Amino acid sequence: MKAISTERYGDPEVLTYTDLPDPKVAPDSVLIRVRAAGVNPVDWKALAGYLDPMLNVHFPLIPGWDVAGVVEAVGVDVPEYEVGDEVIGYVRKDDLQHGTYAELVAAPVRTLARKPASLSWQQAAGLPLAGLTAYQAADRVGAEAGETALVHAAAGGVGSLGVQILVARGLRVIGTASERNHDFLRSLGAEPVTYGDGLADRVRALAPDGVDVALDFVGGGVVDVSQELLKDRGRVASIADGEVKEKGGHLVWVRPDSDRLTALGALADAGKLTVAVDAVYPLSEAPEALRRSMAGRARGKIVLEVS
Ligand SMILES: NC(=O)c1ccc[n+]([C@@H]2O[C@H](COP(=O)([O-])OP(=O)(O)OC[C@H]3O[C@@H](n4cnc5c(N)ncnc54)[C@H](OP(=O)(O)O)[C@@H]3O)[C@@H](O)[C@H]2O)c1
Known part of the structure; x- marks a missing residue:
């Protein structure tokens, strides 16, 4: 799969757009074909090494915790989802390595909810985190x-x-x-x-x-x-x-939370919440997107369009 990754901590310049092996799918996880990935300040903070004291980090590191996409495969025990389901997720796992700035991401079901129908892929990717x-x-x-x-x-x-x-x-x-x-x-x-x-x-x-x-x-x-x-x-x-x-x-340090993510989707579908999209970049331009986030002036969400 194509992904944005780095072999070391640093500024967005250390990132490359490259080929990496497809992720493995754990028993309680699904494989998501990423349509869009949300960009958050924590992504460039993690890239700079700021999370090193609290999380185990493995390289090559693919940044990104926000995703909207389509289930492409399910783990051996996942009654919640089927291939073809449209999902969103704040995909923070225990370690930092296989993030959402990629064509595919494996996500534990505890991090996911169904995509609200009223939001575009780009908006949906900006919602979870x-x-x-x-x-x-x-x-x-x-x-x-x-x-x-x-x-x-x-x-x-x-x-x-x-x-x-x-x-x-x-x-x-x-x-x-x-x-x-x-x-x-x-x-x-x-x-x-x-x-x-x-x-x-x-x-x-x-x-x-x-x-x-x-x-x-x-x-x-x-x-x-x-x-x-x-x-x-x-x-x-x-x-x-x-x-x-x-x-x-x-x-407050945000936790993955399927129930509240479902509630947020329900608010969106009830017309009570929308996601303002500040800017959209192709996956290959993730460094530009991160620099925009670093400037601290986003109105709403910065998003990567992946497929
Ligand atoms: N603990 C957690 O779990 C957690 C989760 C998410 C985010 N965070 C952290 O929370 C912060 C915000 O995250 P975010 O995603 O909302 O960032 P963001 O989207 O990049 O925030 C940009 C916004 O900040 C506003 N802003 C900048 N300086 C300001 C100030 N002094 N007073 C009021 N508004 C100001 C800007 O408004 P103007 O353009 O009008 O100035 C802009 O709209 C980041 O530091 C992030 O790392 C923590």
Whole structure:
């Protein structure tokens, strides 16, 4: 199969578009013919070696954890899926080696759900990792209908899905983004505020009594300003600030989760959630796609088109 891979850690330049053996299919896994693969910041972070302390990494390494595609073969004990089924997945396995930036990927069924019919292949590939992150963060803080949420980096991959998940749950959502993304945030159902100096005052102008929950999808110190803005018994979670736990909040590191992935698909098919696609690149141009992700300005999801 064709795949993007590297023999060593480094910048996207170390990646090559090459032929590698087709993956083996474990008893609880399916082989997926990849139609599209989502690009996430963690892909270039893993490539740079940042995950080395927490995951066993084997080379040649194929990056990528997000996939949408068609089941091409099933393992010996997979009653859940048949050849030809259309699936999506956040395919994080125990070790890092056989990722989704490839024509074929083997995925344990615990990482998969059926593809929502309402999403294109490209949109579907952008949903799993970012959608699950936002969903799990919303659950971790116990976000409930009638509450007000502050979402940092609301225009990014995680944030744009997080806003829609919270709005669908019946929360009022205030989202941070640069001004060029304010109309985008309104289209998702959020009230936009510009991030940076003076953020607390701008949020208080919209929510004088404070917010019930705050979700940090960017890092860089916004947990502190979130806590200033929380009501009594308010809750904060971060996906990007390792100090949030010492500050009394929750750290969320997204887990594969078939049930919540199915729920996200149901939200999409109910017309309550869509995936904004920022840019699409062919698989062979994965290094370009990663450089775009590294710039940190994506509006929604960056996606690789594979077949
Ligand atoms: N712990 C986990 O499980 C987990 C899971 C997923 C992601 N993450 C991490 O969470 C972060 C976000 O991921 P992502 O996929 O959403 O990234 P992304 O799509 O690349 O985020 C890009 C967005 O960030 C916004 N942004 C940049 N700086 C900002 C700031 N200071 N305040 C508010 N918004 C800002 C940009 O908006 P403007 O263009 O308007 O500035 C842009 O829309 C990354 O660090 C990623 O590695 C962690």
